[in-house]
Amino acid sequence: MEKSHHCYNFLLFSIFLILSCFTGQIHARKQTQSLSGHYKSKQRAGSSAMDISLFKAIGNIDHESNIHPQEGLKEKDRIIRLPGQPQVEFSHYGGYVTVDKNAGRALFYYFVEAQHSKDELPLLLWLNGGPGCSSLAYGAMQELGPFRVFSDGKTLYKNRYSWNYAANVLFLESPAGVGFSYSNRTSDYDKSGDRRTAADNYVFLVNWLERFPEYKDRDFYISGESYAGHYVPQLAHTILYHNKKANKTIINLKGIIIGNAVINDETDSKGMYDFLASHAIISDDAANTIRKHCDFSPNATSQTDECTEATDQVEKDIYYIDIYNIYAPNCASTNLTSRPKKASVLKFDPCSDYYVYAYLNRPEVQEALHANVTKLTHDWEPCSDVIKDWTDGATTILPIIHELIANGLRVWIFSGDIDGRVPVTSTKYSIQKLNLPVKTQWHPWLLNGEVGGYTEVYQGDLTFATVREAGHQVPSYQPPRALSLIKHFLDGTPLPDTSRYG
Template identity: 60%
Template sequence: MTYPTICCANQMDSLYKLIESRKSDFSSHEDTWNEVDILSDKRFSYPVRVGAQDGMMEADKIESLPGQPQGVDFNQYAGYVTVDPKAGRTLFYYFVESPQNSSYKPLLLWLNGGPGCSSLGYGAMEELGPFRVNSDGKTLFRNEYSWNQVANVLFLESPAGVGFSYSNTTSDYRNTGDKSTAADSYTFLVNWLERFPQYKNRDFYVTGESYAGHYVPQLAYTIISMNKNTNQTSIKLKGIAIGNAWIDDNTSIKGIYDFLWTHALNSDETNAGINKYCDYVTGNFSDLCHKYRRKGGQEAGNLDIYNIYAPLCHSSTPKSIPGSVKEFDPCSGDYVYSYLNLAKVQQALHAINTSWSPCSDHEYKDSPTTILPIIRKLIASGISIWVYSGDMDGRVPITSSRYSINTLNLPVETAWYPWYTNQEVGGYVVQYEGLTLLTVRGAGHTVPSYQPERALTMISSFLQGKLPPSS
């Protein structure tokens, strides 16, 4: 197998790199995402090839993860699904069933963003998965607010080159983009459902965060389009939920700097300069605009822009073992890196023995500046759509999400109100016609990392098809 050059980037760095790479070209455009184009695009190769899957589910079952706590009461699986046998392109997954009534609960797919970052390293090991990694980098502790309490959760490392996923064709890493990622993810799902046929008719949800604001809607629209072909596997898509989601460049950039100013991280003068010289309507950003934007970043100082109130990771800070899911540890990414690079862990996961990294340095080819037209199509399809936001994130802040959604001009069905969990305000929610916007109080960019209990309340409500509790 061939792996891309791995850099030291993380999910946050990757999104920042994308933003900066096109800061001088924010002219709004939409790549073609019509049903006819999907079915005729060679990257979507209809009908999707299904490889032999007999016996693969049993072979993928994890007997035990190294260092896992006692009393694990659910099934775990991990392995590879080939999406292009000619190119030797194969995607890695980690799947955890629910401890209670797994045969009745829905199937939920989680995708991390980047672009090019690991859903195993972030989603499973730092956010919503059943375990977190202790500071020794060798043992695990239980996440009592894991989302597999309410669903059977599938984590996919996509595109190829991310995490344990790989391709035998080096050029695949130079030709990665939104469409190829959607096509491979869809092909993965069709084959995975053959491997796990008991989930074929299960209610299905796609969730994710950050640049998955692209991945999730694009995959959902691909599923809806493909479902209209009777000789293709029909996937019972019920809804999508995207957190701190990058969905529209112009409104998202405006939202970042308004957030910095309203949270006392930028001066009045800098904010005035940004608003004067940055034209978010046309996407015409002058040299003076870039000057004030750079100044805005400098004024914010050395803090974690993905949670402006969170501590930074200092290796000298003493850590407790076992860890606590209720206490955010800013060094948790280091522990995950150590754990997933242990040979015995990779063996238990049925992964290729390699140097695992949280993100890969892909050459990203296609990335539309706005996903709003696809979201309009998803609204028209009738599936449930939630956009949620940790309100302490400065990279894709709640202001960005509000500006993006406001451009859709959707009528309000349920007015803004505080929602509760454990007798405290968990956040705020407003329901529009066809879309729900929700905040999670006290959370940063990776919502379940900072507020796991509130995140579980939120996703439980989403899966039940009702708004979170108002008291």
Template identity: 60%
Template sequence: MRTTTTMTLAPLTATLFLAVLLPIAAAGNGGRPRQGDYLNRLRGSPATPSVHVESSLAVASPSPAAADRAPAAVGRKEDDFVSQLPGQPSGVDFAQYAGYVTVDATAGRALFYYLAESTGGAAASASRPLVLWLNGGPGCSSLGYGAMEELGPFRVKSDGRTLYRNPYAWNEAANVLFLESPAGVGFSYSNTTADYGRSGDNKTADDALLFLLNWMEKFPEYKGRDFYLAGESYAGHYVPQLAHVILRHAAATAGKGSSPINLKGIMIGNAVINDETDTKGMYDFFWTHALMSDQAAEGINKYCGNFSAAASNSDKCDSATSEADVDLNDIDIYNIYAPNCQSASLVSPPITPSIDNFDPCTDYYVEAYLNHPDVQRALHANVTRLGHPWSACSEVLTQWTDSASTVLPIIQELLKNDIRVWVYSGDTDGRVPVTSSRYSVNQLQLPVAAKWRPWFSDTKGAGEVGGYVVQYKGKEKGSLSLVTVRGAGHEVPSYQPKRALVLVQSFLAGKTLPDCKKCESF
């Protein structure tokens, strides 16, 4: 028998966590919204439907909506080969592919991907796992953020035309697949414009599952390969939910042949996990980092409590949070110690770039680069179907129809199925801060397997503290690690790329993060 847990989102108050900082975050980045700013804009309906999370995988079946779709032609991977990106530096030792996978042939809905295979040539690529990376929003691009600003093999110079290598790219450790999802994000599109008003958590997960199944028909060498999901921000929903439907699909197809998706683990960074604790953690972070007054903190503690729907619905709670928010307009809430971008202008010839010192104007460089026609041709982007310029966060999605107030039940289910779970947090992010991640993970009430300790990002010599880690045991089986990344903002690989690479190397290897007392390198 299958049981269902219903998690109801209040029409307005449960959106408080993602709503209160909309003007703050935009102001702290030259007026440009970022990943954490989009959910409130998309929740346009007067009431958000309940979200159902299946609590048993054994007898689950695929989503009816997904099962009824007409099969799509997958095409040949050779047609998606990217021989060279414009402005690419010399000496590239990995293969690149980019293009589309249709997830609904009837609607004409197709998702755009970019694959950076592992460095070191074909033999190295064949021996390494596959990682799917997702950015959040919802509505923000994994190509623009993840691939071009964070963990991808290249970064964009200040001229918006040329690229330079990222020596700490995650394709040093794995084959990395970036997916622009849902349709309407980045280069992904639908021929049925009504789709842009029907996006939500459930549909996004179903489409991503169909993407993977169809993509693996195009790239059959990845069938059965060790597979991992990773992402940040609202991908705290995307990643566990996609993992969940992958397991449901595997259970439903058992006896009909093994699933091609060999899911081993998930990793989510500065992730939206549980609305109440995420919101409480955000305001506690503001106060402990001297970003709001004692009076504002007292008002929030008195009138908002633990940010339950009832408490956060009060006018007094709204007034208390408003007092806190007004003081944050002039900083980058995504990295509270970072400078803001001072000019949106491109610089030619480009200034000398630095991997170790992230340029706060990078958004503008990436937007310029991905809107060049020669770049779009190289990536096989169908801009005719798209009908509008590429943007880092979607301007065509009009509504988000369902959003779980918590993904903790899914994380519990993943642990029961022995899926490795890592939750990591850049400790200078104020948008979904480390306090939020700690409070949310603590809701699981898991026993500690290895106590809180520092980990080291430079294992040569004395080493350098990369952050802190605590490991938990699943209640039945599985394990969860909570990791901080010292000196990193919301987009951890942007601000601390070397530490982020050590993080993902450890995660993929199934090893604890380096302890300098017994240093080891990868």
């Protein structure tokens, strides 16, 4: 569902972008096919426009000129009630924060206060990936937010495993061009990339904290999944950079948590094929050919015919399954229903994308959210059709993870263990590249007497955790386990082991 961008290598970056895209079935199949064609043409042209160097924070952010008056805007952003919403006890807000006045660039947010103890619980930012996919579409409305959308596309039901039982949760649509976020200077959409996204997200946060000053000194954590494996660590790096530059705590960052995350291209790619082979989705012959003939290194400039033929076969093998959850059913009908179907948070509906799309394009919903105030020329989409190019994207995030650990931040990485797109195998390979000694040996973690997944803790307090029977969108497929995971992360407590063996 992500939008295409220039790359230095067709195979590596086509895999990389397919890996990093966040699931959404409205036009995912068509987009995947167009991405493949785009990168084949780029390889033939021999052009290379993407900056793949290591991420560095944009350092010329002037806090004086980038912080704008926020008085009275919090109350203007308060949502009285969303159409079709059940009664709730917490407050929620929606609106825009300007990140560049000259360009008229503004990012849309949705914020839900905690169900209880809002004055004590931390602030948690959630980012979805893509690049180009909406945190409102997925995080808020299909994963960890307080509501899910019924099949009529008009009414909502409660998510009793919402993460605002553990924190005050902020969802951000970024970069500009994603969801309701926009720029009046449309050329900005052609300049999207990792660095611009991190800088805009940082400016957003600084201004948002002026609008909600009660959270300025609150413990702050960043979470996300998929290509947010770039966004989250890069934003954390940017926060640390500006805290040190100002010699004060501008944002009280305490840690990050990323799931099924794109963090190292080479191991992400190798791990995907090894996972698919080990789960009997692709043939051993194809997997062996890929291992022997494909070059996933950042320096690769071309691929052998044997590699291309094998990867083409893999695309045929996965065509009819939901690669984001290899055991999940596909959506059988894209039509809305006149009356809501019976729904359960514990049984994720594979057609949810369509319900959310219909709901968020309703004018009365946009009005209640304080969204689309400029009357965009395009529909709200779960993944952007506006962003056409991606100007920079590092091939690895591992150096930033080392930096965050060295600065004493809490770092957790989790994997839904039946995601085939950024699978647990990829993440394990990437963590091995960090060369961290093991602090707590691999063991199952429990919830309600059952294995919720497996975990291992490394020196420097990097925690890796799997979530059993979860696909790419972990909170969608395993809501109770995801809520337990985030509670332990925010509390800084180990995932529960057991002494009951034998």
